[in-house]
Amino acid sequence: MTGVERMGLSTRPGNWVTNVQRFVRPREVAEGQCELCSASIAADHRHLVEPAKRRLLCVCRACATLLGNRDDNRYREVPEHARRLENFCLTDAEWDAFSIPIGLAFFVHSTPDRRIVAFYPGPAGPTESLLDMQAWATLVANNPFLAELEPDIEALLVNRVHGACEHYLAPIDRCYALVGLIRTKWRGLSGGDEAWKAIDGFFAGLREQRACAGAYRHG
Numbered sequence: 001m002t003g004v005e006r007m008g009l010s011t012r013p014g015n016w017v018t019n020v021q022r023f024v025r026p027r028e029v030a031e032g033q034c035e036l037c038s039a040s041i042a043a044d045h046r047h048l049v050e051p052a053k054r055r056l057l058c059v060c061r062a063c064a065t066l067l068g069n070r071d072d073n074r075y076r077e078v079p080e081h082a083r084r085l086e087n088f089c090l091t092d093a094e095w096d097a098f099s100i101p102i103g104l105a106f107f108v109h110s111t112p113d114r115r116i117v118a119f120y121p122g123p124a125g126p127t128e129s130l131l132d133m134q135a136w137a138t139l140v141a142n143n144p145f146l147a148e149l150e151p152d153i154e155a156l157l158v159n160r161v162h163g164a165c166e167h168y169l170a171p172i173d174r175c176y177a178l179v180g181l182i183r184t185k186w187r188g189l190s191g192g193d194e195a196w197k198a199i200d201g202f203f204a205g206l207r208e209q210r211a212c213a214g215a216y217r218h219g
Contacts, residue, residue: 034060036067047078047173051111051152056173073111078153079171082206088167089142095160097135103160104199105129106175107136109151116149121179123186159203168206178202 034041036048039060046064048057051073059067068077098105098118105120116136119126140146146156149169157170157178181202185195 032058034058034063036060036063039063046080047171048075049078049152049172050075054112056176076151076153078173079150082157082168082170082174084206085143085167085169090139090158090167094135094138094142095158097132097138098129099132100129103162103164104158104178106155106157106170106178107131107149108155108172108175109149111151119175119179121182123183123191125183126176126179161199164203166203166207170206174206 032041033039034045035057036059039062041058041060046059046061046068048059048064048068049055050057056078057075064077067075100118100120102120102122105118107116107118109115110117116131116133118129118131120129121127149156153172155170155172155175157168157175159166159168178199181198182191182195185198186192187195
């Protein structure tokens, strides 16, 4: 049993990790093909989630429109915009109740798991934290809109590193972009200057809404 498992945590990411690297490829090589119809796509393409397989797919706009909103929900279209939550209610004590070992995490309603799941990013990829459901219920009671999170495609993203206190409703691809960023930039035990500059830049982009002005660009 690993140290992480002894803490009551799981490194079970499903198939998501196989998608992480695509979010940090240089923009000039991020262009490719739609994973459903093989049409050419650019760096600012759309994404679909296939919940049953926990897959995040790079797709052309036509496939996103045609397949992303069908009644069968085989695929779900990832939203284009993140939104900062200016009046979010989360005290230090309430955050501590989640027992997440770092100050970064995202919470998403997983259709396959039929529950809210919490992940935090690290150098090995996303790690699932066993979520205290009473702590989540308290958070929802204080922020009722969380009960309406779009399953599989929208997450509550929390940033509390280095004294920050930021909360976002974020498309799931942004959350995994952050995971990929940390996975590729992190060095040693502390991460190194390059990793922390990249993390700071990621959230600076969200704060300034540059990252929210259209479809997500890899890189």
